[in-house]
Amino acid sequence: MKTIKPHSAIALFSGGLDSIIVVKMMQGLGYEIFPVFFSTPYLPPHKALEYAKLNGINLLVRDISEAHLQMIKSPRYGFGKNHNPCIDCHALMFQLAGDMLQELGASFIISGEVVGQRPMSQRRDALNSVSKTSGVGDLIVRPLSQKLLADTLPIREGWINKDEMLDLQGRGRNAQMELATKLGITDYPSPGGGCLLTDAGYSLRLRELIQHGQDNPHTIGLLRWGRHFRLSPQIKLIVGRSEADNNGLSQAATDETRLSIKDMRGPLGILSGGNPDEPILRIAASIVLSYSRKAPATAAVRYQPKDGMEQILMVSKIPLENLNQYKINIE
Numbered sequence: 001m002k003t004i005k006p007h008s009a010i011a012l013f014s015g016g017l018d019s020i021i022v023v024k025m026m027q028g029l030g031y032e033i034f035p036v037f038f039s040t041p042y043l044p045p046h047k048a049l050e051y052a053k054l055n056g057i058n059l060l061v062r063d064i065s066e067a068h069l070q071m072i073k074s075p076r077y078g079f080g081k082n083h084n085p086c087i088d089c090h091a092l093m094f095q096l097a098g099d100m101l102q103e104l105g106a107s108f109i110i111s112g113e114v115v116g117q118r119p120m121s122q123r124r125d126a127l128n129s130v131s132k133t134s135g136v137g138d139l140i141v142r143p144l145s146q147k148l149l150a151d152t153l154p155i156r157e158g159w160i161n162k163d164e165m166l167d168l169q170g171r172g173r174n175a176q177m178e179l180a181t182k183l184g185i186t187d188y189p190s191p192g193g194g195c196l197l198t199d200a201g202y203s204l205r206l207r208e209l210i211q212h213g214q215d216n217p218h219t220i221g222l223l224r225w226g227r228h229f230r231l232s233p234q235i236k237l238i239v240g241r242s243e244a245d246n247n248g249l250s251q252a253a254t255d256e257t258r259l260s261i262k263d264m265r266g267p268l269g270i271l272s273g274g275n276p277d278e279p280i281l282r283i284a285a286s287i288v289l290s291y292s293r294k295a296p297a298t299a300a301v302r303y304q305p306k307d308g309m310e311q312i313l314m315v316s317k318i319p320l321e322n323l324n325q326y327k328i329n330i331e
């Protein structure tokens with residue numbers, strides 16, 4: 001029977017292959033591991049939960065939206081190609097994992113970071129910045145690359161045998177594929193694509209929301225779907241592009257006013273930012289109508305405020321090129 005090592009660790013778990021490997025590898029070496037996924041409006045937990053389940057990993061999910069939104073206003077190390085503050089984001093996650101050590105009875109923190117794998121956050125100097133900013137740098141072990149990194153407390157104290165750690169580096173995936181096979185990991189997602197902050201259109205919509213002082217976990221949650229329009233400094237319209245958008249918006253927009261074409265399937269419109277005056281309401285209804293190919297040039301649009309009387313507005317389509325003045329999206 002395998003001996004359980006006396007010191008356990010919290011694992012930053014993203015749901016990607018590297019984080020699955022690190023959890024399985026450390027469990028295989030006899031460490032008790034507490035994998036944690038830190039959730040934000042731009043990084044929801046469903047994918048991580050799915051791949052944790054497929055791999056028999058018991059995952060703890062913690063919502064860190066407020067702390068992350070605070071950090072994203074002025075990240076010390078700035079942004080990557082889009083609105084992704086990856087160095088500060090990793091540092092915050094390590095810091096919050098550090099806050100959980102006592103609660104879980106764990107001694108150190110591990111992650112699947114690999115030296116030189118990501119251009120912004122996994123260069124060697126970036127890993128050092130992450131460690132330093134987190135305030136818990138001496139408790140961090142990166143098992144996939146630890147042989148290439150400075151020893152931290154768990155190694156100096158002999159909680160971990162450095163010889164059992166690895167020396168992976170660079171962007172190649174072959175070593176990880178071999179490890180996955182060796183560890184019996186068959187279910188893992190393709191690399192990238194998890195965090196919406198790396199998406200150009202999403203980043204633009206988020207920056208616009210922050211500029212208007214309307215950023216909070218709820219409004220940011222609505223940025224994932226549809227085309228976005230700014231109708232006034234307060235009022236925004238979101239129009240679903242597909243059935244998936246309409247369903248996502250319908251579920252998430254719990255506080256907003258809805259617009260839909262009467263007696264016809266078509267895009268769902270969501271108005272946020274308060275009660276619009278009549279001219280803005282008519283523009284919003286016209287925009288919703290304009291995105292229905294099947295609807296006639298003039299039609300009835302249903303206006304359903306959250307608290308208030310439903311109204312029917314007769315409006316006409318606006319040529320799509322005239323909508324650019326309101327659009328926030330990159331198409």
Ligand code: SF4
Binds near residue numbers: 090
């Ligand atoms: S991609 Fe997103 S979740 Fe990942 S480190 Fe960067 S900001 Fe954080």
